[in-house]
Amino acid sequence: xPREVTGLSSLNPIQGVKSKTANIFAARVMKAILxxxxxxxxxxxxxxxxxxxxxxxxxxxxxxxxxxxKFTTNNFARPLFxxxxxxxxxxxxxxxxxxxNSSIQSDVNGVSYYYFQSINIxxxxxxxxxxDPINGKPTDPESQQxxxxxxxxxxxxxxxxxxxxxxxxxxxxxxxxxxxMLPYEGDYIYQGRWGNTIRLGSTVTDASIPNxxxxxxxxxxxxxxxxxxxxxxxxxxxVPQVEDINTDLSSIYLTSTQALPIDVASKSYxxxxxxxxxxxxxxxxxxxxxxxxxxxxxKDDNIxxxxxxxxxxxxxNSLNIDTPKTIIQSKEIYLGxxxxxxxxxxxxxxxxxxxxxxxxxxxxTSALMLPMALYPxxxxxxxxxxxxxxxxxxVGRMIAKISQYKxxxxxxx
Numbered sequence: 001x002p003r004e005v006t007g008l009s010s011l012n013p014i015q016g017v018k019s020k021t022a023n024i025f026a027a028r029v030m031k032a033i034l035x036x037x038x039x040x041x042x043x044x045x046x047x048x049x050x051x052x053x054x055x056x057x058x059x060x061x062x063x064x065x066x067x068x069x070k071f072t073t074n075n076f077a078r079p080l081f082x083x084x085x086x087x088x089x090x091x092x093x094x095x096x097x098x099x100x101n102s103s104i105q106s107d108v109n110g111v112s113y114y115y116f117q118s119i120n121i122x123x124x125x126x127x128x129x130x131x132d133p134i135n136g137k138p139t140d141p142e143s144q145q146x147x148x149x150x151x152x153x154x155x156x157x158x159x160x161x162x163x164x165x166x167x168x169x170x171x172x173x174x175x176x177x178x179x180x181m182l183p184y185e186g187d188y189i190y191q192g193r194w195g196n197t198i199r200l201g202s203t204v205t206d207a208s209i210p211n212x213x214x215x216x217x218x219x220x221x222x223x224x225x226x227x228x229x230x231x232x233x234x235x236x237x238x239v240p241q242v243e244d245i246n247t248d249l250s251s252i253y254l255t256s257t258q259a260l261p262i263d264v265a266s267k268s269y270x271x272x273x274x275x276x277x278x279x280x281x282x283x284x285x286x287x288x289x290x291x292x293x294x295x296x297x298x299k300d301d302n303i304x305x306x307x308x309x310x311x312x313x314x315x316x317n318s319l320n321i322d323t324p325k326t327i328i329q330s331k332e333i334y335l336g337x338x339x340x341x342x343x344x345x346x347x348x349x350x351x352x353x354x355x356x357x358x359x360x361x362x363x364x365t366s367a368l369m370l371p372m373a374l375y376p377x378x379x380x381x382x383x384x385x386x387x388x389x390x391x392x393x394x395v396g397r398m399i400a401k402i403s404q405y406k407x408x409x410x411x412x413x
Contacts, residue, residue: 027059077113091129125191182240195230217257250291259283343406
């Protein structure tokens with residue numbers, strides 16, 4: 001048997017007025033149009049305006065519910081706000097209002113239904129659906145019925161059996177571990193249904209429940225936190241959560257005076273003569289991105305990294321550069337150690353002279369290898385003086401320019 005109808009109809013402030021004529025009334029979401037493929041809504045998609053229907057929902061009035069509800073223009077509503085898409089789930093409760101539609105220029109009485117965002121029945125960012133006592137499944141487990149009935153009676157909703165198995169849509173599955181974010185005074189918090197949030201907040205010193213970004217600065221110093229995915233906690237899932245930069249899945253922090261207790265993967269700054277301020281101690285404006293992996297990709301142009309002071313690349317394993325060409329323009333380059341002093345040899349210049357030297361040494365050795373019997377007694381090989389003079393000249397030239405073989409930029413160790 002369906003559950004007893006409780007006080008949800010009190011959401012309708014216009015008692016005794018039919019929903020078709022009331023200016024604003026409460027209703028239950030039956031189905032949303034999300035694309036052109038759903039067999040339940042494909043006909044309405046074609047008849048009601050095709051792609052202009054995306055985000056529209058079919059509803060059933062709470063004040064006068066219809067047990068045989070059908071999808072028609074009489075129970076179809078579009079989103080009220082064009083630039084914010086927050087499409088409600090099935091069995092969530094919304095407010096419907098009638099307002100002018102696209103025919104207003106030719107028909108001043110032309111109106112359509114529009115809906116507000118879901119009503120915050122459970123104070124949950126994940127979903128605020130409630131079972132339908134008329135069109136709901138009669139097989140809903142007794143524990144689920146008791147759960148919702150107790151909540152409607154004023155008790156806090158605390159589901160502990162894993163799921164409430166309420167109809168929420170074709171693909172949406174309830175995840176009881178999704179938590180609300182704990183607010184602080186003055187915060188603006190935008191929360192998705194899956195633990196993805198944006199906090200426009202500030203430093204809050206001496207908060208009764210502390211956060212990780214208020215150890216420095218003054219009350220009211222701004223901070224913005226964009227987070228995707230929540231960290232695990234040992235508390236009950238209905239207890240709100242505060243961001244944790246180290247355990248949340250992915251996050252971006254835009255700070256002003258806050259020091260962040262981030263645990264960086266690698267923090268060796270041995271290449272510096274004077275290391276930068278520690279990542280946990282820096283308390284000025286910065287942008288911090290933390291995730292399991294970070295990818296920067298410029299699909300059409302460049303990636304530009306610019307710094308007033310230094311750029312540090314820090315890794316526990318290696319620094320790999322794969323590119324057809326690597327160009328480094330610098331006054332000084334130190335390889336292997338910041339104290340490197342050995343200049344790098346200029347390869348082409350040195351090898352050209354070294355090859356000339358080897359050629360002359362080779363000529364000299366060839367002359368020395370000729371048998372002495374080929375020449376009259378007490379006479380020398382006539383080619384020896386020529387080879388020796390040439391070799392001596394080459395050696396002299398190399399000695400004179402020995403300093404020129406050393407790079408004035410690159411030092412190695």
